[in-house]
Amino acid sequence: MADAMVIADSRAAARVSKQTRFSPTGEVLRDIARGGISGAIVGIAVGGLGGRVVMRVVAILHPDAVGALTENGNRIGHITVGGTLFLVLFGLISCALAGALWVIVSPSIPGHTGVRALLTAGIAITIGTPLLIIGRNPDFVILDHDPRVVSLLVALVGLIGLSIALLDSWLDRRLPHAFTGRKGPAVFYATVTLMGAVLVLPFVLLVFLTSDEYQLPLRAGYALLVVGLCTATWWGLRVRGRATTPPGLVVAARGALLGAIILGMLTSAPHISRALGAPS
Template sequence: MIVLVVCGVLALAGVVGVAVWGGIDLRSPVVGASDPTAQHAASVSPIPVPSARVSTGLRRFVWWATVVTVTGTVSGLLMAGAGGRLVMRVLALTSPSAAGRITEAQARVGDITVNGTFAFLVFGALPGAFLSAILYVVIHRWLPRGRLGGVIFGLLLLALFATTLDPLRADNIDFDIVGPGWLAVLLFSVVVILHGMLVAAFAGWYSGRLPPPTRRTWPAYSPLLAAVVYLPLGLVLLAAAILTLIGCALIPAAPRWWTSDALIRAGRIALLALGVVSIPGVIGSVASIMTR
């Protein structure tokens, strides 16, 4: 019971976060102005020297990596984790004949334990939350501004990933055990969309409060220590850091097309195309789950 109460409080906090921060757009970092190396390089040459480029690039990377880490952790705890756990409990209650049966994840239907919830969080909720945070950071320029951007992002997660990975994968045997199917589709869809909205809302709020990385502000970047504890996140961030280092050393300046209106339009068209292409798969998965 305590686990369910905690999950309920966390999920409610996530909904409140969406309501309060949903209209805040993600801001890009202002890095380099306070960097002595960059200032000296700018006074000597309009094209930054490699050392200044690397320093500024790594500072930007650390800023974005912190936004991703904190956003993924918060959304994973509040919505993907707590919200998903509550849905599982509801489906167990609506399927009394399934009590005691073993799910695809080797859990027992009806048992809500601390260990089981922790395992679901670490191996199920957090990986998806971190990936969704990374995806949002990459494509946020292509989404509408304000609350609509969060809704669209949630719908994209539902269309592109929920029915191919989890939680609405058609070949998941759990839907043969618990139900009804229409309720499972409804509840999990709401959680996925709210998760996308929370990622957008929290990332926007947090990006406005995370200071640029300097000698005085390094304590604000302590959340990156989570990458040391959570190995999958650490490996992803390490690979991204290496690519950032190589790119900053080889490329004199970011190409203008990266922030151009043409790329934004192309990105929006690509997202629309992906959404349209995914519709048959979504319909097939939903139909499969609801007819069991």
């Protein structure tokens, strides 16, 4: 929340000054829904189709591995409808998680659009890499622990984060605002938010708080949970008409986010190392 929150604060201030026009609750729901929509679109366009491109490049880099069966049941180098649909579905699920995380952490990321997008790419790599690169995956043995393959996968994770941040900013300039007395947009945003809370949020908690891929004595998910509580507090203050973020809340949210980044790096590094062939 401060540089990024300066933007949010200025928007909030404008909304407070026009309370007869804008619905504070509706605007909070708009912010939440926008992040979820961004994650879904990026999941199909970048996560799914981008994953297909990466797999095609992998086949070119390793022609000897073409036809080999991967852990998920697809064959390297074989472009099939089923395989493509699997990648799109996997990308959609992964980016739904990424979209939920973006909703939680975005108020704490400083800077304007370009800076925030670059920072988000870095955060995505540090926290999200274990979603795509699992060190014990036998596919990396088939591909000779090729650093080019690992680099492509890491880059894809970063591209997902970058794309969600940029698309969220683009949608923010185009999605209709929630006006007092005009229920249509607010109902839509509330529906999207409810769907995310029911279908995505439990999965996010399950992955980051219980999965083996994020196993550490102190999980990154715990720090992300603190960031989420700070963000929820800020939403509550906005609903009540507050236009500026309490400095203590900014410090707490950014401190927790920094902790999540550090813990994410400690979690991701062993996966990348094993994918490159280092002993476990």
